[in-house]
Amino acid sequence: MKAFTSNRRRWSPVRLTAAVVAAVAGVGAVAVPAAAVTGSTIVGVASGRCLDVVGQSQADKAGVDIYDCNGQANQAWTFTAAGELRVYDSPKCLDVAGQATTAPAVVQIYTCNGGANQKWRIDSTGTIVGVQSGLCLDVTGAGTANSTAVGLWTCNGQANQQWRTASGGDTQPPTVPGNPRVSNLACDTVTFAWNASTDNVGVAFYDVYHDGQLIKSVSGATLSTDLTVVPGTTWGLYVNARDAAGNVSQASTTVPITPPQCQADTQPPTAPAALSGTAAGTTVTLRWTAASDNIGVRAYDIYRDNAKIGTVTGTASTPPATTFTDSALAANTTYQYYVVARDAQANVSAHSNTATVTTGGACGASxxxxxxxxxxxxxxxxxxxxxxxxxxxxxxxxxxxxxxxxxxxxxxxxxxxxxxxxxxxxxxxxxxxxxxxxxxxxxxxxxxxxxxxxxxxxxxxxxxxxxxxxxxxxxxxxxxxxxxxxxxxxxxxxxxxxxxxxxxxxxxxxxxxxxxxxxxxxxxxxxxxxxxxxxxxxxxxxxxxxxxxxxxxxxxxxxxxxxxxxxxxxxxxxxxxxxxxxxxxxxxxxxxxxxxxxxxxxxxxxxxxxxxxxxxxxxxxxxxxxxxxxxxxxxxxxxxxxxxxxxxxxxxxxxxxxxxxxxxxxxxxxxxxxxxxxxxxxxxxxxxxxxxxx
Known part of the structure; x- marks a missing residue:
């Protein structure tokens, strides 16, 4: 979550913590005072008034404006791990009407549906940006009076596009999550867990990665999650903690995993066929007919004079290509090539026919x-x-x-x-x-x-x-x-x-x-x-x-x-x-x-x-x-x-x-x-x- 920033005094963190806890439905809560309101007010920097659902309506397409802050539920917003701004502690999201992507655009509330027009990005200047449109949440006409409408407009950095909440002024990141560990490793799933981080205000989210790629974000009250993994592929899992102001911890230590294959496979692919090669100067282009496999061919290994010199790879859904370019060869030299196929469990086919190719007298290539x-x-x-x-x-x-x-x-x-x-x-x-x-x-x-x-x-x-x-x-x-x-x-x-x-x-x-x-x-x-x-x-x-x-x-x-x-x-x-x-x-x-x-x-x-x-x-x-x-x-x-x-x-x-x-x-x-x-x-x-x- 990005920070809402403030150039005013810092607010009490209690309400923010409650908002964080409620960010993802179905997770456990931490103790907060009974009087705490679920959700957090979003205050316009220029007006000092709160982002407000008009007339306290909970109907789809209800409008949004600014109004005196009153602590009521139509002013209590929760920014979720999915990038939504939810209101009323219910599945009602801040929504761009008609999925408009050009200014001006109308904002409203609507039943949360996961659409890109309900996703928001909040930067450290307090600007709230529609992910789909790239436009900024804007108080119409730079107004400051009660009931001034709020919509989307081209981002301009002005105060009527800046917002703050209780998190204003927090620059301290959480501590590193401790003791990352895995359990229940299967071919396509694993349970990943860690010990809680601490933060001066509160941990809002944990972001789970493998090898630099974000897999999943979960609530700050969640210390374990099930992940979808790829059979036979080694990943390094780790987790970062993130607070409501967008401060991110250093990463945990890495836990390597290699899930087993989902089913035993001992059958190799058939041999690639019809291998042929042509020379253009000192570059050789090879082509062949695809092999077949009971589950799927994942790669072809190319051999020149009995030494492996290249690989063409595919994925579970995309077969590997059936062509290969061998570059930077010696001039006027004869080479012999063959190709073998591999599946996901490293079963290797017999090799293809042998193709003999003689290079030309000069490079003639790039x-x-x-x-x-x-x-x-x-x-x-x-x-x-x-x-x-x-x-x-x-x-x-x-x-x-x-x-x-x-x-x-x-x-x-x-x-x-x-x-x-x-x-x-x-x-x-x-x-x-x-x-x-x-x-x-x-x-x-x-x-x-x-x-x-x-x-x-x-x-x-x-x-x-x-x-x-x-x-x-x-x-x-x-x-x-x-x-x-x-x-x-x-x-x-x-x-x-x-x-x-x-x-x-x-x-x-x-x-x-x-x-x-x-x-x-x-x-x-x-x-x-x-x-x-x-x-x-x-x-x-x-x-x-x-x-x-x-x-x-x-x-x-x-x-x-x-x-x-x-x-x-x-x-x-x-x-x-x-x-x-x-x-x-x-x-x-x-x-x-x-x-x-x-x-x-x-x-x-x-x-x-x-x-x-x-x-x-x-x-x-x-x-x-x-x-x-x-x-x-x-x-x-x-x-x-x-x-x-x-x-x-x-x-x-x-x-x-x-x-x-x-x-x-x-x-x-x-x-x-x-x-x-x-x-x-x-x-x-x-x-x-x-x-x-x-």
């Missing part, structure tokens, strides 16, 4: 060669090229920086970054950028998680060593959490430093332009705020969930890569002051078509995406994907992304970072092991050079 230049026992995260063509990269969990000579493979650890703390998830030592005037100042710009926040610092590199005494903290106070910490840094052609920040597992942060989270930030190299930033602070764009890719094209435009929750990942073209919609909008789902939200230039199903780093070379965008285990190549044409191609599908596993190399190629890193546990040196990662064609 991706020509891949050369491994180094390995590492930790996760290479940020990577930057020095003026002499050598590489620096951060090791996220080991918290140090390595200097790599790609020509010889020689590596030197230049030092450990001070005050870094991992998060048992995605936090740690992340972004890295080299000063545009490095030759004279030797500044390295670094983003990392500290014990209290995420921050951007700069440290000088002298004689191949970090001079930690030179460290300057340029920007601190970026909220941290187990996941959604962002981390990418990039200097723009304007000389400014850009940074991607995650929402810290609280989507409310993303829509609050005074928050540093869920944003693309822009700062001067000395850490000051550029005078032309749109909101007078570090925020350049907002409405982001977890951006981890930033890259500029030849026109100086900024492209951004962003993790979705469970539906779509997205590539965005960033504009100054732009709102990219999270949490109301994910990719093109939800309220993404709402006026004021900027839609992505390309989206990816999460199973084919979870993309992190991006790079632009000759106005072609390259996208490195983790869960999707592939690299996309996308041509920038005008303001659109065209001719999208897939490379290395399963060949190298999860891909984290892609960066331009000085010869016109790419640096590319993997992130296959230990990337969600913060344990140093438990990985086996690779760094590649990719030679690009024309």
């Amino acid at each position: 991706v020509c060669a891949v050369t491994q230049i180094a390995t590492d026992t930790d996760i290479p995260w940020g990577l930057a090229t020095l003026p002499d063509g050598t590489i620096l990269y951060t090791r996220r969990d080991a918290q140090d920086i390595v200097h790599l000579n790609p020509a010889t493979g020689a590596k030197t650890t230049v030092g450990t970054v001070p005050n870094v703390q991992s998060t048992d998830g995605e936090g740690g030592l992340t972004g890295l950028a080299v000063s545009s005037t490095y030759g004279s100042d030797h500044w390295l710009y670094i983003m990392h998680t500290s014990p209290s926040d995420n921050r951007i610092v700069r440290i000088k590199l002298e004689n191949d060593k970090l001079t930690t005494s030179s460290e300057q903290i340029l920007l601190s106070g970026i909220l941290r959490n187990k996941f959604h910490d962002g981390g990418r840094l990039r200097f723009g052609p304007d000389g400014k430093l850009y940074a991607g920040t995650g929402d810290a597992q609280n989507g409310d942060n993303a829509q609050n332009t005074t928050s540093l989270n869920g944003k693309v930030l822009r700062l001067n190299p000395d850490g000051t705020v550029p005078s032309d930033n749109p909101f007078g602070n570090y925020v350049w764009s907002y409405g982001h969930r977890n951006p981890q890719g930033l890259a500029f094209d030849s026109q100086g435009r900024l492209w951004e890569q962003e993790f979705g929750n469970s539906v779509m990942d997205e590539t965005n073209l960033i504009t100054k002051g732009g709102n990219y919609g999270w949490p109301a909008c994910e990719g093109t789902s939800g309220s993404c078509g709402t006026a004021g939200f900027i839609t992505p230039k390309h989206t990816y199903p999460v199973a084919e995406g979870s993309c992190s780093g991006i790079a632009v070379v000759r106005d072609v965008l390259y996208v490195a994907c983790e869960r999707g285990t592939r690299m996309y190549r996308e041509v920038i044409s005008g303001s659109e992304l065209t001719n999208v191609q897939t490379y290395f599908n399963g060949t190298y596993g999860r891909l984290r970072t892609v960066e331009p190399a000085p010869d016109g190629g790419l640096w590319l890193t993997t992130t296959n092991n230990g990337d969600k546990d913060s344990i140093p040196n438990n990985s086996n990662e690779k760094i590649f050079h990719v030679t690009l064609g024309t």
Whole structure:
């Protein structure tokens, strides 16, 4: 829940606690005084009057206005975990009449039905926003008198669009939920429980996640919930506590689960058939006829000269594709291929027929060669090229920086970054950028998680060593959490430093332009705020969930890569002051078509995406994907992304970072092991050079 804020004195928390307890029907209650009213008043900041159902009517389509606060039930509102504003302690919801999405729009009460026109988002400025429309709850004509109608209008930040309740002024997050645990693990369900958090006012909700993806929100009085899980899939479960003001705790520890299969399956798929291959220069395209299975084919593994070189995957509802592109092969060379099918329980088919293909005499393709230049026992995260063509990269969990000579493979650890703390998830030592005037100042710009926040610092590199005494903290106070910490840094052609920040597992942060989270930030190299930033602070764009890719094209435009929750990942073209919609909008789902939200230039199903780093070379965008285990190549044409191609599908596993190399190629890193546990040196990662064609 987002905060209702107040610039007045803080109200008593007793009523708020009662409202929280009643937020989700059917849960147990905590003790409150008998006289406490269920629900909380919502007060207009400009008028001092309460949001009120006209005439105390409980009929569908009854109007809403402002009126003197009187403590009656038609002024008692409860914000639920589903994003509803309920009144009368009954299934009556604040509703947008006719599901209107343009201003002005009428609000009323109506029987709760789960519709998008009954979902609301409340930000830390006290603005109440319709999720479907993106419009703000507004006192008509900026009126302040009794019985002034309330409706929806374009958000403008004025006082007649600001509201407060008893939670005003609360900035203290709950404590971490304790002792997370599971029971009753079955093939498709599990019971997840935890010990209660504490809070200075009261815990309103618990948000349950797996691996950074929100699964479920429950009432603050609920300490156990049943979850739907996927047979055979390993998840890491954890929980955050959230209070009524929208403050979110740090995450609990992680509980790994791997549900059993729902039924024993020992029958392998049939063999794929009719495998054929064609060569175009040094690229081979394979095609085959689908295998069949008693339950379903989940993947095809592709073998070249008896070595596995790629995988095409599907889901329980979508079969895997029956084509594969093998890139960056040697010229004038004959290869032999076969394909096997796998089901969800790892039963493997006999292999297909063998296809023999001979490559051409020259590359003739977009991706020509891949050369491994180094390995590492930790996760290479940020990577930057020095003026002499050598590489620096951060090791996220080991918290140090390595200097790599790609020509010889020689590596030197230049030092450990001070005050870094991992998060048992995605936090740690992340972004890295080299000063545009490095030759004279030797500044390295670094983003990392500290014990209290995420921050951007700069440290000088002298004689191949970090001079930690030179460290300057340029920007601190970026909220941290187990996941959604962002981390990418990039200097723009304007000389400014850009940074991607995650929402810290609280989507409310993303829509609050005074928050540093869920944003693309822009700062001067000395850490000051550029005078032309749109909101007078570090925020350049907002409405982001977890951006981890930033890259500029030849026109100086900024492209951004962003993790979705469970539906779509997205590539965005960033504009100054732009709102990219999270949490109301994910990719093109939800309220993404709402006026004021900027839609992505390309989206990816999460199973084919979870993309992190991006790079632009000759106005072609390259996208490195983790869960999707592939690299996309996308041509920038005008303001659109065209001719999208897939490379290395399963060949190298999860891909984290892609960066331009000085010869016109790419640096590319993997992130296959230990990337969600913060344990140093438990990985086996690779760094590649990719030679690009024309």
